Amino acid sequence: MSSSPPLRSLTIDNINQNVKRAHYAVRGELAIKSEEYRHKLTQDGPSTPPESPLPFSSIIPANIGNPQQLDQKPITFFREVLALLEYPALLDNEEALKSSFGYKQDAIDRARWLIKEVGSVGAYSQSAGAPGIRQSVANFIERRDGFPANRNDIYLCAGASSGVNTLLNIICATPETGVLVPIPQYPLYTATLEILNARCVPYYLKESHSWGTDIEIIKKAYDKAVSEGTDVRAIVIINPGNPTGASLDEDDVEDVIKFAAEKNLVIMADEVYQTNVFIGKFHPFKRALRQMQRREPGPYDNVELASLNSVSKGMVGECGHRAGYFELVGFDPEVQAQIYKFVSIMLCPPVIGQCLLELVVNPPKEGDPSFALYDEEYNGIKNGLRERAYALYDAFKHMEGVEIGKPQGSMYLFPTIHLSPRAIEAAKKADRAPDVFYCLRLLDTTGICVVPGSGFGQEPGTLHVRTTFLPPGTDWISRWIDFHRDFMNEYR
Amino acid sequence: MSSSPPLRSLTIDNINQNVKRAHYAVRGELAIKSEEYRHKLTQDGPSTPPESPLPFSSIIPANIGNPQQLDQKPITFFREVLALLEYPALLDNEEALKSSFGYKQDAIDRARWLIKEVGSVGAYSQSAGAPGIRQSVANFIERRDGFPANRNDIYLCAGASSGVNTLLNIICATPETGVLVPIPQYPLYTATLEILNARCVPYYLKESHSWGTDIEIIKKAYDKAVSEGTDVRAIVIINPGNPTGASLDEDDVEDVIKFAAEKNLVIMADEVYQTNVFIGKFHPFKRALRQMQRREPGPYDNVELASLNSVSKGMVGECGHRAGYFELVGFDPEVQAQIYKFVSIMLCPPVIGQCLLELVVNPPKEGDPSFALYDEEYNGIKNGLRERAYALYDAFKHMEGVEIGKPQGSMYLFPTIHLSPRAIEAAKKADRAPDVFYCLRLLDTTGICVVPGSGFGQEPGTLHVRTTFLPPGTDWISRWIDFHRDFMNEYR
Numbered sequence: 011m012s013s014s015p016p017l018r019s020l021t022i023d024n025i026n027q028n029v030k031r032a033h034y035a036v037r038g039e040l041a042i043k044s045e046e047y048r049h050k051l052t053q054d055g056p057s058t059p060p061e062s063p064l065p066f067s068s069i070i071p072a073n074i075g076n077p078q079q080l081d082q083k084p085i086t087f088f089r090e091v092l093a094l095l096e097y098p099a100l101l102d103n104e105e106a107l108k109s110s111f112g113y114k115q116d117a118i119d120r121a122r123w124l125i126k127e128v129g130s131v132g133a134y135s136q137s138a139g140a141p142g143i144r145q146s147v148a149n150f151i152e153r154r155d156g157f158p159a160n161r162n163d164i165y166l167c168a169g170a171s172s173g174v175n176t177l178l179n180i181i182c183a184t185p186e187t188g189v190l191v192p193i194p195q196y197p198l199y200t201a202t203l204e205i206l207n208a209r210c211v212p213y214y215l216k217e218s219h220s221w222g223t224d225i226e227i228i229k230k231a232y233d234k235a236v237s238e239g240t241d242v243r244a245i246v247i248i249n250p251g252n253p254t255g256a257s258l259d260e261d262d263v264e265d266v267i268k269f270a271a272e273k274n275l276v277i278m279a280d281e282v283y284q285t286n287v288f289i290g291k292f293h294p295f296k297r298a299l300r301q302m303q304r305r306e307p308g309p310y311d312n313v314e315l316a317s318l319n320s321v322s323k324g325m326v327g328e329c330g331h332r333a334g335y336f337e338l339v340g341f342d343p344e345v346q347a348q349i350y351k352f353v354s355i356m357l358c359p360p361v362i363g364q365c366l367l368e369l370v371v372n373p374p375k376e377g378d379p380s381f382a383l384y385d386e387e388y389n390g391i392k393n394g395l396r397e398r399a400y401a402l403y404d405a406f407k408h409m410e411g412v413e414i415g416k417p418q419g420s421m422y423l424f425p426t427i428h429l430s431p432r433a434i435e436a437a438k439k440a441d442r443a444p445d446v447f448y449c450l451r452l453l454d455t456t457g458i459c460v461v462p463g464s465g466f467g468q469e470p471g472t473l474h475v476r477t478t479f480l481p482p483g484t485d486w487i488s489r490w491i492d493f494h495r496d497f498m499n500e501y502r
Numbered sequence: 503m504s505s506s507p508p509l510r511s512l513t514i515d516n517i518n519q520n521v522k523r524a525h526y527a528v529r530g531e532l533a534i535k536s537e538e539y540r541h542k543l544t545q546d547g548p549s550t551p552p553e554s555p556l557p558f559s560s561i562i563p564a565n566i567g568n569p570q571q572l573d574q575k576p577i578t579f580f581r582e583v584l585a586l587l588e589y590p591a592l593l594d595n596e597e598a599l600k601s602s603f604g605y606k607q608d609a610i611d612r613a614r615w616l617i618k619e620v621g622s623v624g625a626y627s628q629s630a631g632a633p634g635i636r637q638s639v640a641n642f643i644e645r646r647d648g649f650p651a652n653r654n655d656i657y658l659c660a661g662a663s664s665g666v667n668t669l670l671n672i673i674c675a676t677p678e679t680g681v682l683v684p685i686p687q688y689p690l691y692t693a694t695l696e697i698l699n700a701r702c703v704p705y706y707l708k709e710s711h712s713w714g715t716d717i718e719i720i721k722k723a724y725d726k727a728v729s730e731g732t733d734v735r736a737i738v739i740i741n742p743g744n745p746t747g748a749s750l751d752e753d754d755v756e757d758v759i760k761f762a763a764e765k766n767l768v769i770m771a772d773e774v775y776q777t778n779v780f781i782g783k784f785h786p787f788k789r790a791l792r793q794m795q796r797r798e799p800g801p802y803d804n805v806e807l808a809s810l811n812s813v814s815k816g817m818v819g820e821c822g823h824r825a826g827y828f829e830l831v832g833f834d835p836e837v838q839a840q841i842y843k844f845v846s847i848m849l850c851p852p853v854i855g856q857c858l859l860e861l862v863v864n865p866p867k868e869g870d871p872s873f874a875l876y877d878e879e880y881n882g883i884k885n886g887l888r889e890r891a892y893a894l895y896d897a898f899k900h901m902e903g904v905e906i907g908k909p910q911g912s913m914y915l916f917p918t919i920h921l922s923p924r925a926i927e928a929a930k931k932a933d934r935a936p937d938v939f940y941c942l943r944l945l946d947t948t949g950i951c952v953v954p955g956s957g958f959g960q961e962p963g964t965l966h967v968r969t970t971f972l973p974p975g976t977d978w979i980s981r982w983i984d985f986h987r988d989f990m991n992e993y994r
Contacts, residue, residue: 018804019735019766022836026675029844037629037846045628078622086591093589096854097581103602110598111591130570132820136537137529168660168824171848179697183518201847205671243511274511312510328624330853332660344514352521354529355693356663360852361822362588 032204034197035465036074040449044069044459066457070486072477073459075421077327081482085326085387087117087380088369094121095131095365114379124365131361137354139166139335140361143368147335150371155297163338165349166367168359170282170320170334171198177278177316177336180349181244182208188240190231190275192223194424194466194474196252211235211242214469217426220415221256223247225265232273244276250283250292250419253466253476257287257419263298271313279317282334283420285324288396290418296339315339321363321370323421325391333363398479399423405487409494421480424463427473433501445473451497456489524696526689527957528566532941536561536951558949562978564969565951567913569819573974577818577879579609579872580861586613587623587857606871616857623853629846631658631827632853635860639827642863647789655830657841658859660851662774662812662826663690669770669808669828672841673736674700680732682723682767684715686916686958686966688744703727703734706961709918712907713748715739717757724765736768742775742784742911745958745968749779749911755790763805771809774826775912777816780888782910788831807831813855813862815913817883825855890971891915897979901986913972916955919965925993937965943989948981
């Protein structure tokens with residue numbers, strides 16, 4: 011062996027280039043820079059803004075739907091039960107739980123039932139999740155849709171992201187495999203397809219139609235891909251939309267199902283925002299499919315649908331617990347066996363998260379001792395989100411060069427921003443896309459962190475930003491209004 | 503559209519064939535069958551064995567290292583703190599926690615500190631884990647090794663399995679990429695390599711040398727792979743061993759490091775059983791590497807090591823919480839940035855699991871109020887595991903045709919089983935490998951579920967079974983002894 015140190019085995023040029031190529035802007039340059047700012051503010055002490063070298067005293071993390079990072083409190087019933095599951099010895103003194111900590115009998119009973127179902131939350135469960143919890147999920151889907159659901163078709167997962175990863179790993183068979191993905195989209199889809207060396211087949215959502223799907227656009231994208239030799243196998247729908255905030259109407263949902271049946275495509279319905287709807291109603295793909303099958307037996311009988319849900323969104327916001335599920339409809343049992351094998355390699359989803367999912371799909375009912383508080387908290391969060399959405403919407407409406415539709419659903423607004431040629435020139439000089447340049451300046455000036463539209467994809471020539479409306483108060487909105495005015499003036 | 507139902511999009515023949523090819527026996531045929539038996543026993547009621555159609559009244563899940571599925575109790579201090587993190591309102595009444603539930607001040611203080619570090623356990627953390635918790639892990643490694651550790655090189659993950667998945671996704675660049683994997687091995691490695699369409703380069707462990715590594719065998723495996731066009735990039739070491747129970751001595755560890763330095767290989771040190779050692783001591787790869795670098799500057803300076811640890815094993819056994827970490831040593835910062843991006847796509851590991859990891863690496867110290875109970879529980883589990891290991895070892899020693907070395911570490915025994923030609927013939931007729939046949943018969947007759955050696959790989963012509971020694975009591979061992987005697991007689 012030579013005495014000079016050998017080269018490294020792994021370099022940026024010889025690792026998996028699919029990983030290198032993948033983009034995931036939600037936690038990219040802006041998020042990392044905002045973490046550095048936050049660290050700087052904490053080091054210097056946020057209570058001494060005059061000495062701070064930064065022109066703001068706090069970071070506003072509007073880049074990620076992370077409600078409990080901000081001021082959203084967890085729902086009491088959920089956490090009461092989880093505490094008992096983590097330390098079941100607390101159940102040895104029910105009286106003290108009630109008198110000293112306000113526990114109600116239904117929280118105590120639920121904890122005892124869940125312990126019976128999972129044993130210890132420290133034990134591995136079955137790889138697709140504890141059977142009793144999958145049954146609760148099936149019951150929830152039945153109540154929601156009015157059609158049966160089978161617990162053997164429910165797979166619990168460590169957040170919907172993990173479920174998407176599983177499904178795409180099964181679907182992506184060759185470098186020619188293609189998956190229709192809406193643009194703009196949550197970048198989990200494109201990043202995972204890049205890592206799996208499969209093809210993203212983009213279809214644009216229609217901003218003029220409240221960011222809805224347009225089946226003609228989807229057909230054209232499909233035909234173009236097929237003509238290029240792509241083996242299109244699935245279509246992703248995010249409803250309500252991320253980053254767009256759109257909420258599809260029933261006709262749109264049915265059109266997608268018809269198209270999928272015709273072209274033999276798996277439908278991946280990302281429905282994690284199903285309770286975050288402000289305008290109209292949520293139309294689950296599972297229910298629409300079952301209705302179509304009942305109305306017209308035959309053509310839709312074998313449609314394959316995977317519908318995803320999560321505890322991270324809704325009024326729950328329990329992102330850190332990493333829990334979710336997907337339901338499979340119409341899948342070949344042999345394929346399901348391969349899905350089971352795939353998830354079993356990672357053993358099982360976090361068990362305390364599984365229990366939380368059970369509570370979310372089966373919350374206190376009217377008449378239960380914990381119902382009143384649960385209902386108050388749930389509606390408080392729901393109303394708070396709507397108010398914040400509309401406050402931010404109003405601010406955007408009055409900003410120069412900003413176009414925005416009414417908030418419909420999810421946790422995001424995705425306004426169009428028109429920048430002047432001088433601003434675009436300045437971005438070019440800074441070696442940044444114009445929307446990235448705008449977002450970086452917004453962060454550097456105000457501490458507000460959002461994600462540029464290019465992180466999700468956007469039609470060429472258009473610019474957007476995605477912001478959550480989770481941060482409380484209106485101070486940060488004022489900061490943005492001031493910044494925007496100054497920015498527009500600077501580059502007029 | 504035709505009126506007959508369209509074909510399905512996904513079939514066993516057109517899904518990702520890498521997934522189809524992958525093997526993962528730990529949760530395979532035997533595990534699924536044992537679940538069916540368990541279900542049957544529960545349905546019929548375990549209290550009515552006379553009516554039961556099965557010749558046993560309980561399932562003994564010795565197939566998987568899942569201590570809390572059996573009778574291992576969680577360590578009190580850990581769970582006391584986790585309950586407070588799940589429901590911080592409990593902290594509003596410290597007096598009641600102490601007087602009604604026996605909480606000590608250090609558990610309360612630790613919970614307050616962790617809440618400060620992570621905010622809510624319902625919020626996403628940074629993708630590599632909460633900085634304060636990564637610092638605690640770095641401190642633990644420093645205390646263990648006597649060498650510095652940097653929290654920026656620590657990546658928390660959802661169990662070590664998830665960490666292995668990340669590392670192999672980065673390393674496996676082409677279908678020619680090869681990774682040296684011990685045989686027998688924990689099948690996570692081969693399964694993941696199959697899914698990534700990379701090459702497993704097997705090297706046999708030496709049963710006659712207490713299942714230790716033999717550097718000559720490794721060299722031969724490496725040379726053969728290179729001669730076949732394989733680009734060998736990494737070597738996996740599982741120490742203490744799974745499924746073998748081996749514990750490597752310091753010379754073996756240093757030999758592997760020398761070899762890795764010479765051949766420019768990443769060392770993946772799976773050290774999840776580092777506290778499960780009965781004979782000798784655990785020798786961490788990180789410490790050995792730093793010692794070699796100090797002794798002889800130059801040749802080892804750039805060795806790349808990833809060392810994995812978990813809360814699932816040790817005396818903790820918190821499998822269901824899905825928490826672990828890996829430490830990177832000597833990695834190129836550009837490669838680390840890609841690892842960060844990769845893990846960020848799944849957002850973050852479960853936050854309550856991160857907190858549990860913090861407690862595990864930083865448990866109560868002598869003088870702390872919770873120390874006495876912690877120490878008693880920890881040593882109780884440790885001694886119990888040793889006793890069970892030796893009780894099972896003694897039973898195997900007296901079984902006909904079974905060879906076994908003394909238990910050294912981990913949670914498993916991996917005896918050789920010599921079967922008669924008639925037994926092997928019967929297996930052939932049943933279309934099963936002989937070890938699978940033996941294990942199926944064991945399950946059908948006694949309810950004991952173990953994993954055949956072929957699930958981990960074994961030298962051709964040899965047969966083994968892997969069993970945990972976690973199940974309590976000796977009744978199940980008697981069942982096995984009786985079964986084995988009858989089986990040997992039947993096929994004599």
